Amino acid sequence: MRNINVFLGSQSFTIMNDSIPFDTVNQWLVEELPYEVIWFNENGKIVYANNLFFKKLGYRKSELDQLSIFDLNSTVTEEEWQEHWNSVQENRIVNFKDTHRRKDGKLYEVEVFAQFFSNNGKSYISAIINEITESSFYRNLLNHAERLTRVGGWKLNLQDGSLIVTEEALKIIKVDDKEELLPGNIIHRFKNGSEYQGLLKGLMRSAQAYDVVLETNEKPSRYIRSAGQAILKGKKIFKIIGAYQDVTELQERQNALRLYKDILDNAEDLVYVYNRQGKLIHYSNSVAKVLGFTRKELDNFSIYDLDSSITPEWWSEHMDDIAKNKVLRFEWVVGRKDGTKFQADITANHISFEGEDLNCAVIRDITGRKQRESDLFNAFEEIRSLKKQLEQENEYLQTEIKRNINFDNIICTSESYAKVLKEVEKVAKTDTTVLITGESGTGKELLANGIHQNSQRNQRPLIKVNMATLPNELIESELFGHKKGAFTGATAEKIGKFSLADEGTIFLDEIGEMPLELQSKLLRVLQEGEFDPLGSNKTKKVDVRVIAATNRNLDEMVEKGQFREDLYYRLNVFPIHNIPLRERKEDIPLLAQFFLEKYSTKAGKAFRKISKKTIDKFMEYPFPGNIRELENLIERAVILEEGTTLFPGSWLPANNGNGNADTTLKTFEQVQKDHIVRVLKHTKGRVSGPNGAASILGMKDKTLFAKMKRLGIERQTVYK
Numbered sequence: 001m002r003n004i005n006v007f008l009g010s011q012s013f014t015i016m017n018d019s020i021p022f023d024t025v026n027q028w029l030v031e032e033l034p035y036e037v038i039w040f041n042e043n044g045k046i047v048y049a050n051n052l053f054f055k056k057l058g059y060r061k062s063e064l065d066q067l068s069i070f071d072l073n074s075t076v077t078e079e080e081w082q083e084h085w086n087s088v089q090e091n092r093i094v095n096f097k098d099t100h101r102r103k104d105g106k107l108y109e110v111e112v113f114a115q116f117f118s119n120n121g122k123s124y125i126s127a128i129i130n131e132i133t134e135s136s137f138y139r140n141l142l143n144h145a146e147r148l149t150r151v152g153g154w155k156l157n158l159q160d161g162s163l164i165v166t167e168e169a170l171k172i173i174k175v176d177d178k179e180e181l182l183p184g185n186i187i188h189r190f191k192n193g194s195e196y197q198g199l200l201k202g203l204m205r206s207a208q209a210y211d212v213v214l215e216t217n218e219k220p221s222r223y224i225r226s227a228g229q230a231i232l233k234g235k236k237i238f239k240i241i242g243a244y245q246d247v248t249e250l251q252e253r254q255n256a257l258r259l260y261k262d263i264l265d266n267a268e269d270l271v272y273v274y275n276r277q278g279k280l281i282h283y284s285n286s287v288a289k290v291l292g293f294t295r296k297e298l299d300n301f302s303i304y305d306l307d308s309s310i311t312p313e314w315w316s317e318h319m320d321d322i323a324k325n326k327v328l329r330f331e332w333v334v335g336r337k338d339g340t341k342f343q344a345d346i347t348a349n350h351i352s353f354e355g356e357d358l359n360c361a362v363i364r365d366i367t368g369r370k371q372r373e374s375d376l377f378n379a380f381e382e383i384r385s386l387k388k389q390l391e392q393e394n395e396y397l398q399t400e401i402k403r404n405i406n407f408d409n410i411i412c413t414s415e416s417y418a419k420v421l422k423e424v425e426k427v428a429k430t431d432t433t434v435l436i437t438g439e440s441g442t443g444k445e446l447l448a449n450g451i452h453q454n455s456q457r458n459q460r461p462l463i464k465v466n467m468a469t470l471p472n473e474l475i476e477s478e479l480f481g482h483k484k485g486a487f488t489g490a491t492a493e494k495i496g497k498f499s500l501a502d503e504g505t506i507f508l509d510e511i512g513e514m515p516l517e518l519q520s521k522l523l524r525v526l527q528e529g530e531f532d533p534l535g536s537n538k539t540k541k542v543d544v545r546v547i548a549a550t551n552r553n554l555d556e557m558v559e560k561g562q563f564r565e566d567l568y569y570r571l572n573v574f575p576i577h578n579i580p581l582r583e584r585k586e587d588i589p590l591l592a593q594f595f596l597e598k599y600s601t602k603a604g605k606a607f608r609k610i611s612k613k614t615i616d617k618f619m620e621y622p623f624p625g626n627i628r629e630l631e632n633l634i635e636r637a638v639i640l641e642e643g644t645t646l647f648p649g650s651w652l653p654a655n656n657g658n659g660n661a662d663t664t665l666k667t668f669e670q671v672q673k674d675h676i677v678r679v680l681k682h683t684k685g686r687v688s689g690p691n692g693a694a695s696i697l698g699m700k701d702k703t704l705f706a707k708m709k710r711l712g713i714e715r716q717t718v719y720k
């Protein structure tokens with residue numbers, strides 16, 4: 001058997017000459033060749049044509065009998081055909097270019113390889129035809145594609161060392177001489193040259209293909225993709241071919257993408273990408289780190305695995321919302337694998353990627369921020385409440401200052417009162433509740449003040465409340481405060497005196513006047529240190545020292561059921577009894593001198609002394625209004641008299657010395673009642689003002705009113 005090798009450009013193939021007529025395999029091969037194959041006999045008649053021939057020229061196979069070279073080439077004469085036959089017979093293979101005609105008359109350029117052969121005593125020409133226009137078109141197309149994709153090729157024949165390179169390959173490597181592309185030269189052009197050298201060796205020695213991206217040594221560097229493959233002849237490596245492609249732009253884009261991915265992955269915020277079905281299709285490293293899931297778990301997760309409260313309906317609406325608004329921002333509680341949760345701020349961005357709606361959610365843990373916000377809010381609330389408290393304390397202190405009460409000036413020379421002051425000194429240092437009893441004007445408030453000033457609470461206020469001067473219905477709100485709208489007229493919130501006195505002392509004057517129904521509330525503060533402001537369901541806690549005072553007999557009131565026994569015992573922990581002035585008369589001269597100096601200075605008078613006679617008068621007088629009465633008496637005298645010494649005058653009480661006999665027969669309350677009635681008669685029923693009964697009795701107006709009410713004295717009746 002003799003093989004005939006047919007070369008077509010760079011392609012080559014073999015047909016087996018002895019096998020005509022074909023065996024099945026060979027016929028199939030020729031039939032399907034990508035070239036037209038035609039056999040002519042000596043007359044130019046076509047005896048065989050393959051599939052491509054019929055397809056290209058437009059003839060049906062049944063028309064083969066009528067076809068000859070003259071149909072294919074209308075310009076050929078019979079003589080020319082004969083000459084051609086002879087030439088092919090002589091040269092065995094002839095190669096030429098020609099123009100052929102299709103059935104529809106259209107002409108096309110061809111390259112023909114004609115070959116002479118004989119079979120069973122008959123001779124034929126076999127022509128293998130290739131359309132030139134088509135192959136040059138492909139070549140052109142390839143050139144364009146090479147430039148477009150910046151791909152250049154090379155081929156190295158290992159047998160003879162010959163190297164073929166395309167122009168684009170030279171351009172990519174930026175050299176003119178193709179020798180520069182030889183393995184020994186090219187490797188120096190890349191940063192990782194030794195690695196590339198290894199790849200080329202592997203290709204040449206053991207046909208190991210490669211496809212890598214190399215970075216050039218230039219400045220700025222470029223990225224060149226290099227792929228190589230071996231062509232084998234049997235087992236022997238015969239040629240190696242390869243391609244270079246400049247992928248700098250692509251690589252830079254990829255580098256940038258990698259950078260973005262790195263940034264995303266290492267961001268503290270959690271980044272998720274979900275699709276419409278809720279599938280988690282991308283997530284940053286932080287998601288696994290913060291939530292505690294493994295990557296394997298997350299890879300198979302959907303939004304429903306991460307948040308069981310989400311339903312498909314909700315998710316679908318959420319995705320619609322994001323698609324409509326492009327960005328949505330909201331707060332959400334995010335759960336971790338271990339069941340713990342954190343407050344998050346979520347920004348959900350709509351992304352349309354390859355025709356799919358995606359939700360890229362950036363999640364920020366705002367637990368710290370929330371805590372700071374709440375701390376700030378609480379601090380603000382505290383400041384607001386402290387400010388209010390300070391304002392009210394200030395207001396209170398302002399009124400106290402206006403009242404001009406002497407805090408430190410306790411005058412004493414009597415032994416009996418010195419004992420009282422000793423008790424005050426002892427109890428002051430403790431936090432014990434003190435009950436000061438004694439008649440009106442004996443200096444109970446002064447003692448309370450002394451206790452507070454000498455206690456550890458003296459940096460905080462001493463808050464005073466007089467039960468007798470307050471209408472019953474206001475006592476509760478005055479003591480415990482009220483919320484806005486707690487009762488008609490409560491137009492604003494009011495902080496009660498107990499709150500104002502927090503960490504300080506409260507002085508509850510005339511405690512005996514406290515309404516029974518409120519006594520339990522006071523007991524609760526004394527025992528638990530807590531109370532509920534009017535109209536509020538929020539219990540307040542306070543740390544207040546209580547000093548109570550009364551001029552009434554609480555023992556008796558308890559017996560009569562007018563005062564709670566438990567409260568009485570709670571108040572009476574440390575009783576201090578203030579002695580009436582008539583029982584410590586030795587204090588009168590000193591007190592009188594003290595008040596003279598005080599009011600003289602105030603009125604701009606020259607008084608320095610009190611005459612012996614005046615003092616004697618004082619000593620005879622029982623002073624039912626106690627020290628306050630003495631003080632008021634001197635104040636009045638200083639206004640009325642002139643000079644440096646205070647002599648007796650009309651300002652002295654008229655009944656001076658007379659009342660003593662009667663008082664022994666009557667209760668003190670009765671004496672008080674008689675005295676008040678007498679003074680009221682004297683003032684013609686007037687209570688207030690400089691010549692009113694309160695002033696003469698040395699009492700505050702309100703105290704006198706309260707006293708009159710308690711003793712059943714009616715102003716009008718008295719006057720009539």
Ligand SMILES: Nc1ncnc2c1ncn2[C@@H]1O[C@H](COP(=O)(O)OP(=O)(O)OP(=O)(O)O)[C@@H](O)[C@H]1O
Pocket residue numbers: 405406409410411412438439440441442443444445446447509551591627628631699700703
């Ligand atoms: N020992 C004292 N030295 C100087 N001044 C005194 C003394 N005791 C009382 N006073 C003065 O007498 C006046 C009446 O005192 P205070 O208001 O403390 O009496 P009270 O017992 O609380 O009266 P009431 O029961 O009517 O409220 C005040 O101006 C007070 O300064």
